[in-house]
Every structure is written in C-alpha cells, then in structure tokens.
Amino acid sequence: MNYFAHITGWGTSVPANVITNADLAKIIETSDEWIRSRTGIAQRHIAEEGQSSASLGAEAALKALKVANISPHDVDLIVVSTSSPEHLFPSTASLIQDRIGATRAGAFDLSAACTGFIIAANMVAQSIRSGAIRTALVIGTETLSRLVDWEDRSTCILFGDGAGAFVLQASQEPGGVLSAVMRSDGSGGDLLTVPAGGSKLPTSYQTVKDKQHFIQMNGREVFRFATRVMAQATEDVVKKANFTLDDIDWVVPHQANQRIIETAAKRLKLPLERFVINLERYGNTSTASIPLAAVEAITDGRIQPGDRIVFVGFGAGLTWGALLAQWTGPLPAEKPKMWPYRLHGLYRLYVKLRSWGLRIVRLVEGMVWGQRDK
Numbered sequence: 464m465n466y467f468a469h470i471t472g473w474g475t476s477v478p479a480n481v482i483t484n485a486d487l488a489k490i491i492e493t494s495d496e497w498i499r500s501r502t503g504i505a506q507r508h509i510a511e512e513g514q515s516s517a518s519l520g521a522e523a524a525l526k527a528l529k530v531a532n533i534s535p536h537d538v539d540l541i542v543v544s545t546s547s548p549e550h551l552f553p554s555t556a557s558l559i560q561d562r563i564g565a566t567r568a569g570a571f572d573l574s575a576a577c578t579g580f581i582i583a584a585n586m587v588a589q590s591i592r593s594g595a596i597r598t599a600l601v602i603g604t605e606t607l608s609r610l611v612d613w614e615d616r617s618t619c620i621l622f623g624d625g626a627g628a629f630v631l632q633a634s635q636e637p638g639g640v641l642s643a644v645m646r647s648d649g650s651g652g653d654l655l656t657v658p659a660g661g662s663k664l665p666t667s668y669q670t671v672k673d674k675q676h677f678i679q680m681n682g683r684e685v686f687r688f689a690t691r692v693m694a695q696a697t698e699d700v701v702k703k704a705n706f707t708l709d710d711i712d713w714v715v716p717h718q719a720n721q722r723i724i725e726t727a728a729k730r731l732k733l734p735l736e737r738f739v740i741n742l743e744r745y746g747n748t749s750t751a752s753i754p755l756a757a758v759e760a761i762t763d764g765r766i767q768p769g770d771r772i773v774f775v776g777f778g779a780g781l782t783w784g785a786l787l788a789q790w791t792g793p794l795p796a797e798k799p800k801m802w803p804y805r806l807h808g809l810y811r812l813y814v815k816l817r818s819w820g821l822r823i824v825r826l827v828e829g830m831v832w833g834q835r836d837k
C-alpha cells in the first residue's frame with residue numbers, strides 16, 4: 464500500500480514574558496535602531512521560571528493534536544528537535560510524552576540546531592511513508608535564553624524562546640511531504656557552538672568561570688554561510704520534486720535575520736511577499752522558528768490547503784536543509800473523538816496523576832524487590 468505523510472495538525476507556545484530592544488538597551492550597550500537595522504528583530508519572548516523546553520513543547524503538542532482531532536493515545540512517535548534540551552538525558556521527547564499522556568508513543572530528541580525541525584519532519588515522514596508508523600508528533604522547542612550570555616551583545620539580542628509542533632499522519636491521498644534535502648558541514652562547527660557541558664569539556668569551575676556554557680558565535684561567517692545555503696537548498700528541494708519555483712506558493716524560512724531572508728529572496732528572484740516572516744516579534748527561536756512562522760500564516764489564512772510550501776533552514780553544525788510539502792489540514796476523523804479537548808483541565812489532572820501513580824508503583828516495586836534480596 465502507498466502511504467503519504469500529511470501535516471494534519473499544528474500548534475505553538477511562547478512565553479508571555481516579552482523583552483524589547485529598549486529593555487536590552489538598559490542592560491547592554493546597544494540600541495533599538497542597531498538591532499532592528501542589522502537583524503529586523505524588535506522583541507523576543509523569554510521563558511520565565513517554571514517554563515522549560517518540555518513545558519513549551521508539551522503545550523504546542525497538545526494544541527497540534529487538538530487541530531488534528533486525535534488523542535495522545537493515537538501517537539506512535541514523538542520526535543523533539545531542540546538545542547536546549549532539559550537534560551543531556553532523559554530526552555525532552557520522553558518528558559513531553561509523559562506530560563501529554565502519549566502512552567503508546569516512542570520518543571527521542573534530534574539535535575541539528577535550527578535545521579532540526581526540517582530533519583525531524585523528514586525522518587517522521589519517511590517512517591510514515593514506509594508504513595512503519597501512522598501518526599507522529601514533530602516538535603521544535605527552545606529555551607535558548609538559558610544558554611545566552613546576557614552580557615554578550617553580539618548574541619543576546621538575537622535569540623528568543625518558544626515551541627511549535629506538527630502532527631503528521633498517514634493517508635493514501637497523494638500530498639503532504641513531497642521532498643527534502645538535508646546537508647551538513649562539520650568543518651564549520653566552531654562558528655556557532657556551546658563549547659562546554661558535553662563529554663569533550665565537562666562542566667568544571669574553570670568552564671563556568673570562562674563562560675563556556677554560553678552560545679559563542681562568529682556572526683559574520685554564519686551570515687555568509689546562511690545567505691549561500693538558503694537559496695541553494697530551496698532550489699534543490701523544489702527540483703527534487705520535479706517542480707519549479709513558479710509552482711511554490713510560500714517559503715517559510717528559518718527566522719534568524721531579516722537581511723538573510725532578503726538576500727535569499729533576491730538570489731531566488733522571488734518576491735519577499737511569498738516569504739512568511741515573523742522574526743520581528745519572536746527573534747531567532749532556533750528550531751521552533753519555522754513552525755512558529757508557519758502556524759501564524761495558517762491561522763491568519765495566508766496558507767491554504769493545497770498550497771505548496773518550502774520550509775528552509777540553517778544552523779549550527781553547520782547544518783542546513785529544506786522540505787517541500789503540499790498543505791493538507793486535518794484529515795476526516797476515522798471516529799469522532801470525545802476527549803481530551805473538551806475536558807482539558809480534567810485531562811491535565813489525569814496525566815499528572817498517571818505519571819505520579821507510575822512513580823509510586825515503581826517505588827513500591829523497588830521496596831518489595833529490596834525485601835526479597837535481603
């Protein structure tokens with residue numbers, strides 16, 4: 464049987480807390496004019512205490528499931544793209560799986576910086592097309608504000624926090640994800656990096672003192688790289704699906720810098736109006752930026768079912784890639800769903816109780832096994 468991987472649900476979550484350029488100018492030597500003219504960014508949403516990559520990702524995932532009209536029990540796989548995971552392990556995907564009560568789902572994290580959402584969506588689409596799974600959640604979630612040196616004016620002005628999620632589902636109707644390109648050049652790994660905290664440079668007094676747990680970036684080189692690969696990847700993914708740029712309705716680029724997007728548009732000879740851009744209000748939310756922009760354009764009616772969309776991104780690694788999809792929207796429900804959305808609060812409570820219940824069972828089992836061993 465031939466399956467196609469359709470994008471049938473979407474959702475986002477951003478912290479309510481907003482930091483404007485004027486706010487930043489109070490703590491570092493910068494100005495609204497400098498930031499706007501060099502990046503296009505006016506403000507960014509920053510996670511507050513208690514918010515995290517898992518909490519934002521779970522929020523976005525539940526909204527996406529609601530749009531697709533399916534319950535968390537229907538999800539076979541959760542792939543979370545993030546560069547700001549909650550821990551080295553467990554994966555943020557497993558934490559989200561627990562938070563949303565996706566009791567049947569496998570879950571893992573994918574690390575490809577800002578390109579991650581594209582790679583995750585492609586991997587999931589291929590699993591659906593192979594017949595291995597039917598329903599999956601792709602989540603891009605970041606709290607990069609926790610990895611930013613708020614005294615470094617060359618990086619802290621750029622990043623924001625947020626999450627976006629897509630539901631992908633199998634259908635025999637042609638459409639959905641049509642093609643993808645995925646690329647990497649690790650020789651440029653040092654251009655954008657968080658040097659310490661991994662196995663190469665474990666956390667020590669010295670690494671903390673040297674601020675090596677913060678994002679370090681060669682902005683000019685990343686800029687040059689980005690302008691080169693954005694246009695190329697867009698052309699490649701369109702060609703791979705046997706289309707031309709004239710067949711494309713929308714380009715949803717990674718929202719890093721207005722000037723990078725304008726250069727890519729110029730190189731592709733496409734009007735800027737065909738690009739979905741919202742970085743002015745969110746800054747660079749890394750892997751969350753593509754779903755954050757896409758969902759905005761779906762919600763305000765720009766993206767319509769049947770539209771062909773190129774998602775294109777670049778980031779640390781170096782990595783870059785693009786994905787071409789024909790927009791679908793929710794599939795007709797196989798059977799009407801009673802819950803959990805009409806009982807949202809109750810469902811949240813159930814999921815929490817379930818998680819605590821499992822912990823208590825594990826504790827009791829451990830005590831029983833401990834007694835037996837004596």
Ligand code: ACO
Pocket residue numbers: 492493494497498501502576577578616617620655680681682683685686689719720747749777778779
């Ligand atoms: N406010 C005021 N002045 C500043 C600021 C600031 N916030 N930041 C830097 N400057 C100064 C610099 O010190 C420098 O001064 P100098 O000439 O006296 O040395 C001057 O402005 C020019 O600095 P540049 O770094 O050359 O500025 P540029 O025009 O390249 O803009 C920027 C910097 C915005 C970072 C740009 O290079 C850029 O956007 N690069 C791409 C970054 C990017 O997209 N990164 C994300 C990748 S995705 C991911 O994986 C997370």
